[in-house]
Amino acid sequence: MTVSLRQKQWNSFKRHRPGVIGLLMIAALMVLAVFAGLLSPVDPNVQNMDLKFLPPIWLDGGKWPYILGTDVLGRDLFSRVLYGARLSLMIGSLAVFTGAVMGVPLGMVSGFFGGKIDTLIMRIVDIMLAFPSLLLAICIVAIMGPSLENAILSIGIVTIPTYARVARASVLMEKEKEYVLADIALGRKSLPILIKGILPNVFGPLLVVASLGFGGAVLDAAGLSFLGLGAQPPVPEWGALITEGKKYIFQAWWLILFPGFAILLTVVGFNLFGDAVRDVFDPKSVKS
Amino acid sequence: MFLNVVVKRLLIAVPTLLALTIILFLMVKAIPGDPAQLLLGDKATPESLQQVREELGLNKPIAVQYGIYLYNLVVNFDMGNSISSQEPVISLIGDKFPATIELSVMAILFAMLVGVPIGLIAASRPGSFVDFTSMSTAVFGVSMPVFWLGLILMWIFGLALGWLPISGRLGIDYYYEPTTGFLLFDSLFIEQDIEMFRDALAHLILPAITLGTIPMAFLARITRASMLEVLQQDFIRTAKAKGVTFWKIYLVHSFKNASIPITTILGLQFGTLLAGAIITETIFSWPGMGNWILSSVNARDIPALEGGVIAVAAAFVLINLVVDVLYRLIDPRIRLS
Numbered sequence: 001m002t003v004s005l006r007q008k009q010w011n012s013f014k015r016h017r018p019g020v021i022g023l024l025m026i027a028a029l030m031v032l033a034v035f036a037g038l039l040s041p042v043d044p045n046v047q048n049m050d051l052k053f054l055p056p057i058w059l060d061g062g063k064w065p066y067i068l069g070t071d072v073l074g075r076d077l078f079s080r081v082l083y084g085a086r087l088s089l090m091i092g093s094l095a096v097f098t099g100a101v102m103g104v105p106l107g108m109v110s111g112f113f114g115g116k117i118d119t120l121i122m123r124i125v126d127i128m129l130a131f132p133s134l135l136l137a138i139c140i141v142a143i144m145g146p147s148l149e150n151a152i153l154s155i156g157i158v159t160i161p162t163y164a165r166v167a168r169a170s171v172l173m174e175k176e177k178e179y180v181l182a183d184i185a186l187g188r189k190s191l192p193i194l195i196k197g198i199l200p201n202v203f204g205p206l207l208v209v210a211s212l213g214f215g216g217a218v219l220d221a222a223g224l225s226f227l228g229l230g231a232q233p234p235v236p237e238w239g240a241l242i243t244e245g246k247k248y249i250f251q252a253w254w255l256i257l258f259p260g261f262a263i264l265l266t267v268v269g270f271n272l273f274g275d276a277v278r279d280v281f282d283p284k285s286v287k288s
Numbered sequence: 289m290f291l292n293v294v295v296k297r298l299l300i301a302v303p304t305l306l307a308l309t310i311i312l313f314l315m316v317k318a319i320p321g322d323p324a325q326l327l328l329g330d331k332a333t334p335e336s337l338q339q340v341r342e343e344l345g346l347n348k349p350i351a352v353q354y355g356i357y358l359y360n361l362v363v364n365f366d367m368g369n370s371i372s373s374q375e376p377v378i379s380l381i382g383d384k385f386p387a388t389i390e391l392s393v394m395a396i397l398f399a400m401l402v403g404v405p406i407g408l409i410a411a412s413r414p415g416s417f418v419d420f421t422s423m424s425t426a427v428f429g430v431s432m433p434v435f436w437l438g439l440i441l442m443w444i445f446g447l448a449l450g451w452l453p454i455s456g457r458l459g460i461d462y463y464y465e466p467t468t469g470f471l472l473f474d475s476l477f478i479e480q481d482i483e484m485f486r487d488a489l490a491h492l493i494l495p496a497i498t499l500g501t502i503p504m505a506f507l508a509r510i511t512r513a514s515m516l517e518v519l520q521q522d523f524i525r526t527a528k529a530k531g532v533t534f535w536k537i538y539l540v541h542s543f544k545n546a547s548i549p550i551t552t553i554l555g556l557q558f559g560t561l562l563a564g565a566i567i568t569e570t571i572f573s574w575p576g577m578g579n580w581i582l583s584s585v586n587a588r589d590i591p592a593l594e595g596g597v598i599a600v601a602a603a604f605v606l607i608n609l610v611v612d613v614l615y616r617l618i619d620p621r622i623r624l625s
Contacts, residue, residue, distance in 0.1 A: 018427075127307045132560060132604050134567075135581075135597060142585040142593065143318045219433055223567055226435040227582060242436055249443055256443070260436030267431035275427075 009204075009280050019276020025269030033085040040079035041065035044236055048074035053252045069254045071244065077255060080236040081262050087237045088218050088266055091152055095217035096210050098156025103163025104206065108194055110164065111171030122168070125161040133158040137220065141229040148221075148237060151230035155220045159213055166209050170202035204281035211277050215270035222263050238263045294613050301609050308601050309361070312594060313354050321588050327371050357594075367598075368591035372584070377595035380580065385599065386469030387457060388576035391568070392561045394492050395500035399557065403504040404550065407511025412538060414516060422508060429505025434564065438498040438571035445494060453491045455573040462487060499568040503557035510553045514546035521545075548619045555611025559604045 003011075013019055032039065042065065051074040054066050062069065068077040110121040128136070140154035174180060175198065183193045222239030224230035231237030233244055238259040245255025324340040325332060332340075341347050345356055360366040367377035410422035446454035457471050458464055464471070467478045472492075475484040518524065519542055527537050566578030573579070577600055584592040 127304055127311065130304050130308060130605050130608075131601055132562065132564075134564060135600055138566065138581070138585060139312070139315055139593075139597060143315055143320075145320070215431060219431070222433055223435060226433075227567065227570060228586070239433070239435070242433075242439065246439060249439065249447065253443060256436065256439050260433055260440065263433045263436065264428065264431055267433070268427055271427060271431050 013276055013280045016276040016279060018272045019279070022269045022272025022274075022276060025265060026273060029085055029089065029266055029269060032082055033089050036079075036082040036086055040076070040082045041067070042076040042079050044075060044079040044083045045234060046075065050074065053248070055252075056254050056258075068258050069252065071252065071255055072248060077241075077258060080241060081238070081259055084236045084238045084241060084259065084262060085266075087148075087231070087235070088221075088263075091148070091155075091221045091237075092214040092217045092270070094152045095155040095159070095221065096213050098153060099159030099213065100163050100206065100210060102156075103160040104167045106160070107164035107167025107169075108171050108198065108202070111168035112175060112190065112194055112198070118168075121164065125164050128158070128161045131158075134220065134223070137224065138227070138229060141224060146229040146232065148225070148231040148235060151221050151224040152217075155217050155224070159217070162209055162213065163206065166205050167202060170205050171198055174198045174201050204277075208274060208278040208281060211270055212274035215267040215274065218263065218270070219267050290616065293616060297609050297612055301605055305602055305605055308605070309358060309598055310354065312597055312601070313357060314350075316590055316594050317350060317353075319588065319590065323371070323590055326588055326590075361598075367595040370584075370592040371589040372587050372592065377591050380592065381577075381595055381599045383466070383469065384575065384577045384580045384596075385603075386466070387471070387574060388562060388565050388569070388578060390470050390472060391492065391495055391499060391565060391574060391576060392558065394496035395498075395561055395568075396503060396554065396558050398496050398500035399503035399507055400554065402500075403507030404511050406504075406508040408515065408539075408543070410508070411512040411515035411519070419512075423512065426505040426508040426512075429501050429508070432501050432505070434498060434502065435567050435571055437501055438494070438568055441494050441498060442571065452494050453487075454494060457488060457491050457575060458484070459487050459491075495568050495572045495574055498571065499561060499565060502564070503554075503561065506553055506557060507550065511546065511550055514549045515542055518542045518545045548615065551618060552611060552615050555607060555614065559607040559611075562600050562603055562607075 048070075051063070051066065051070050052072055054070040054074075055062050056069045057064060057067050059069075066076050066078070068081065070076055071080075106121050106125075110118045136158045137151070137154040140157060141150050144150040144153070171194075180193060180197055183197055221230055222237070222242070225237050225239030226243050228243065231240040233240055241259040242256050245252065245259070248255060322337075323344065324337045324346060327340055328336055345353055348356075357367075360368070365378060367381075369375060370377055370380055373380065406422045406425065410419045413419055442454045445452045453459065462481075462484050464474070464479075464484075467474045471488040472485060475481055475488050515538075519538075524537060524541060527541050532541070562577070565574075565576060566582055568574065569576045569578035570582060577596055581593060581596040581600070583589075584596060
C-alpha cells in the first residue's frame, strides 16, 4: 500500500515529541477560548468593590470562585484571562491572515514572472525589512490611532515581507518542475497554474512561517497593548491586563504574574508546533 | 575583491536609507492632527496658525516639503525642533542614543555570555537531560513577553528583595554632566568615580537581562544547532582518529567553525535590540531612544518621531551592513562570492 506524502509528514510529526506537546497546548488553548463562557465562574466585566484585590484562592484571604484573585475593581482575574485567550487566538489568526493574504500573492507573482516586477516587489520587501519590525508597527499604529484592530493590522503588515520571501523562494523551486513546465507548454493561463498547481505545493514552507508567526503576533500584540498602542481597557487582552496590573505591583502581584504566564505558554505552544512543522517539511534540519 | 563587496554593500545601503526617509516622511504626514495647532496650543488664532504653517513650510506641496527636509538633514544636519521640548531633534538624538547603545551592548553581552555556553553544553551531550533542560530554557526564552519579564524581575529584585535599582540610569545622589553620554565610560574615565560607575552598572543589570533574554535564547539554539552540524563533518572524524581530545575538538576545531552562524545571528539580534529597547526602556524609565520615540508618538511630536525613527532605522541598516561585511571576513568561503 502506498502512503501519501501528507500521511508520511503526519507520521513524522507524531514522532516529534515537542511538536506534539505544542499541538496539545494549542488544543487546550482553543478549548479554553471556545468554552470561556462556560468555564469562567464570573462575568469578566462585573465589578464588585467589596471584593477588590482578593489574592489567589490558595493564599490567605482567597475566596471561591475567584481562583486567581481579583483586580482593583473586584473583577475576577481568572475569567478575564480566559476571555483573553479568545482575543489572543483571534489576534494571532487575523495577523497571520493579514500578512499571508498580502505577502503570499506578492511573493508568488514575483517568483513566477520574474523580471522587472520581481525586482520591484523585492526592492519594496527589502526596504520593509530594513525597518525594525516593532518600530514599523509602532509608526503604523501612530498613524491609525491606538486600538486592538489597528495593532493587529500593523502586525500583519510588518510580516508581509516574510511571507513574500518564502512564497517567492518556493515558487522559484516549483516552477522548474515538470508539472509546471507541462502546464505552461499546454498553454494554460498563469493564474490557474499559480493557484491550482503551485500553491498547494508551497503550502509546507508557508505553514512553517505561519505557525511561528502566530506566536510572534500574540507576543507583539501584547507588547503594543502594554505600550498603550493596542487593546484599550477594559478589554481583557493579556498585554492590557498586565498594563493595568502594573500600577498595583505592590498590592497585587497576581495581576501581572498570571496574564504573563498565559502569554508565555501560548507562545511556547505555537513555537514548539512551528519548530516541529519545520522539521517535518525540511528533513535537512531534523538532523541538526 | 573584498573591498568591492564592501563598497557595493554601502552603495545599496544609501538608496535603502533614502527610501526609508521617504516612506517615513509620507507616513508621518498621514498622522492626523495639525502640527501648527499642536505647536501653538489652545491660544492659537487663525492668523498665528497660518504664520506657523508658513514658517514650517506646511503649505508647500508634499514633494517640496520632503526635499526641504532631506536637504536640511543631509546638508545642515538639521531635523527641526521637537515640539514638546523645543530643542533641536539632532541634539536630542545625541542625548538619547548613547543610553540605548549602552543598554543594547550590555544586553548583547548578557546574551552572548549566557546563550553561547548554554548551546555549547547542550550540544556536547545531545539528547541528554542537560540538553533537554537547556533547550527548554531556550524555547521559553524566545517565547518570553519582554515587558512581563521586566516587570517580574523588577518586582523580585527591585521591590521585594531591594537588591537592584529599577528606574533610570543613575541614583539621584549623583550629578552627571554627560561628556560622551556613555555613562559607564564617563563615570570611569572622565569623572573617575568608581562608586558612580558601580551605581550605573547596577542600574543596567535588570534592563540588560530583560532586553537580552530573547537574543540569549536564540543564541543558545543557534549555537547548539551549528555545533551539532559541524561535529558531523569529516574533519572532526579525522581529528578524532588522530587522537585529539574531546574538549579540544569540541572547543577549538568545532567552535571555530560554528562561530560563523553564531556571529550572524548575534549581529542580526543586535539590530533588533535597538528597536526592542522601546519596551524595555518604558518599563525601567530608561532615558533612551525607545522611551523618547514612544513619548513622541503619544505627544504627536512629529519632528521628534521622524528623527528618532530615522536614527534607529539608520543604525539598524548600518549594523546589518557591518555584520554582512564581518561575516565575509570571518568566512573565506563566502568572501569572494
